[in-house]
Amino acid sequence: MTTPPSAYPIGTPGLPWGAAEVASWLSRQTRKRGYGEVLAAIERLRTDFDVEEYGQLDYQGERYPLVALRSRGWRDDLPVGLVTGGVHGYETSGVLGALQFVERHGSDYAGRLNLLVAPCVSPWAYERIQRWNMHAVDPNRSFRADSPAQESAALMGLVAPLRERVLVHVDLHETTDSDESEFRPALAARDGKPYEPDEVPDGFYLVGDSADPQPAFQQAVIEAVARVTHIAAADADGRIIRSPMAAPGVINYPVAELGLCAGVTRARYRTTTEVYPDSPRTTAEQCNAAQVAAVRAALDFALQRGGGR
Template identity: 55%
Template sequence: MVQQSSYPIGLSGQVWGESEKAKWLKAQTIKRSYLQEVVAKIAPFAEHFQVDQYGALSYNPSEYPLFVVKSKQWSEDKPTVLVTGGVHGYETSGVQGAIRFLETKAKEYEDRFNILVAPCVSPWGYETINRWNPNAVDPNRSFYQDSPAEESAALMAYVEDLGIDITAHIDLHETTDTDNSEFRPALAARDAVEHSNWNIPDGFYLVGNTELPADDFQTAIIESVVKVTHIAPADDAGKLIGAPLSQFGVINYATKALGLCIGFSDSVYATTTEVYPDSPKVDDENCILAQVAAITGGLDYILPLSKPLT
């Protein structure tokens, strides 16, 4: 018999059907405002950057418009950097870190790069503090053709329409204690599979692409972030979240095969940040600053690839 963690929805050994998903959705509640905490902060960027609405979620289009912020001085001669936040809406510093980068640092790089930032890919998840979307689908496992997650599909379609190559893609995430207390048990119940809980790393780490690890790029980001916050040590088995280290503070996943956000862009330089906001060593501001440091560390590393416009 299939074994799984106890969860209040569904029966052990049975994959969720529509009734279980509906019951799960009914249990979700709005806990914060996407329009107030995210959209209101994006609007002023239109003074200096180009703010594009690339869609709206069908769950409630007026409440969940989707935005990207991009350089006005767009040029085919400059490499393009994509920053994504809020693919998992509950991971707050990913969203606010993307916004803080636009507020404080992005202008310093726009003469060398095309800057493209999607601050909150999953706004319903942001409001309900959820990993999944309302259909109990994980957007960060859905970045592939005919995606079941409209959050993922909308971003991929927008980037494809730009007709450009993405040189670097930095996707801002968190690993939280609720990964073990809520989201992994829910996943086990939904799919009727066994999910053993892993040790939550205390500190910042990165997830690179197994097929194109860009080791020096990852090192540069770690060296930038360590000036702001602590890097997660490996566990007793020499791993982070069950994966072996490729270097201090870095593991690699098969990002494209898993449907992860950094996999769809086919970037030479790609990484997923993981901040640990539940650590007693950090606060909300420190987590946001760590995300900004990750972006700037990556951009500083690839600066030699770019050239200032004359």
Template identity: 55%
Template sequence: MKREHNYPIGTPGTPWGDDEKAQWLAQQTIKRSYQEEVVTKIDALRDRFDVSQYGALSYDPTKYPLLVIKSRNWSNDKPTALVTGGVHGYETSGVHGALMFADTEAERYAEHFNIVIAPCVSPWGYEVINRWNPQAVDPNRSFFENSPSEEAASLMAMVKELGVEILVHVDLHETTDSDETEFRRARAARDGLDHFEEMIPDGFYTVGDTENPQPELQKAIIDSVRKVTHIAPPDANGKIIGSPITQEGVINYPLKELSLCNGLSDCTYGTTTEVYPDSDKVTDQECNVAQVAAITGALDYVIKQLD
């Protein structure tokens, strides 16, 4: 359904220029601390994992280092599993679910995989609780060569420098009420387009790759997560956020075509998780646990395929 919105920035029907983007940026404020809430948790893992810096955001390199957590006893004889969180910095459980997985579960999977965790790909977005970076660029539409997003470009370079093939990639996200009340409206205004309202699904779902959907992997993740939280139902048209479901709680996107994070490699087993933190049925902690359950569900499934 089309909705007429006069977003407070720009002229309806006209894409933003530099002035509008500067106006948008001036309205962003720091609401939480990446250093205190994320970096301190990563630092606490240094005695158990190899933690390194793979870059820093030019907006403030000291404040926004980009950090990666790797399992020890790295071996090229083991497959590599990548976990990414905070590609959209405002999606809180993506960040803290990745950190919880590192702290509580990652070591037991290191027997089977080299584990690589980038828990907060967009630390500025984390602090201002926004989907975009300061240039009004969406990092999760920017995973391509010569990317305009420092966040995406830095992550792609780090993965390339690993020098290994990624077998499994779990990218942790949320779908929030603010997607509809703010971010989709802002995107339409930025691009000079109409805004079409979409239902926000109440529950967890995954996004597979249209070109490599791996339905059994997605099912294993859904079955793991349903022990923690509820699975999103489709709307009256059998869709979730405008896409037809392929099975309970699963939709597919053309990941590489859309330049999404989960399409950054040619992994065999890939998924994007979507937690709904605004539901009155869940707590913040349960959202984090659901992300962990998604990762472990995926890894347990892949281990069975490798046996």
């Protein structure tokens, strides 16, 4: 794990950021890759799936279409499976895993499940390999009424007509060494709070909903992913990222209360994946494959058990 700086280079310790600090932070953000590569991958899937633009970001004149894939031949009598990736733009396998799932396995669910896949919820952050959006707001704490994040508000608008019909939702994420070397120190500085170092778990884990944890569902996903990459162990206190481990590789959060993407629907089965791409025990390809395995296991379990609200 990279040791974080003793003091974040922006702001005054103990004081939350104002407009000047946000502007200073923004000035440090540079484009490192292109969202066009994601749009091109989506375009290649148009032969078998419907492509829908559900919004557009306009950040200082830079426009980013927000695009989702839908099952062709959508049927109102079928349940909905929702897959989201790239809510945090730096979490690469969430984006690539979602696209890989649609390309290789999406057609397997035709006639059984309507698929709705938003592979890159935060394209500005994707380009900058960043957690926050342009306004230093975390989209994955912003899925709530009057959201401060355009990305989150747009996705909520897309999902709103289907909210009661979604059977399963898989939100694809990563936990990286940069969480401790950059993003959590930046968060503490932004909020005027002390930074408290934590341990980055080595391996894959899931975050379920503490209000409806569905342990058998979470376990089915863990078992499928364990065939692809290793599962994170608890730390010395029996925790993963400061949360008690509910089962091997599983912790639970109050997802709706925290404004997390996993709380955007009332799906019976919902989970957030967390892949660890910085581990010496895995590869980028395995991380993508782990995301795909998680989605497939989640959809298969939900279809087998049913139980929509």
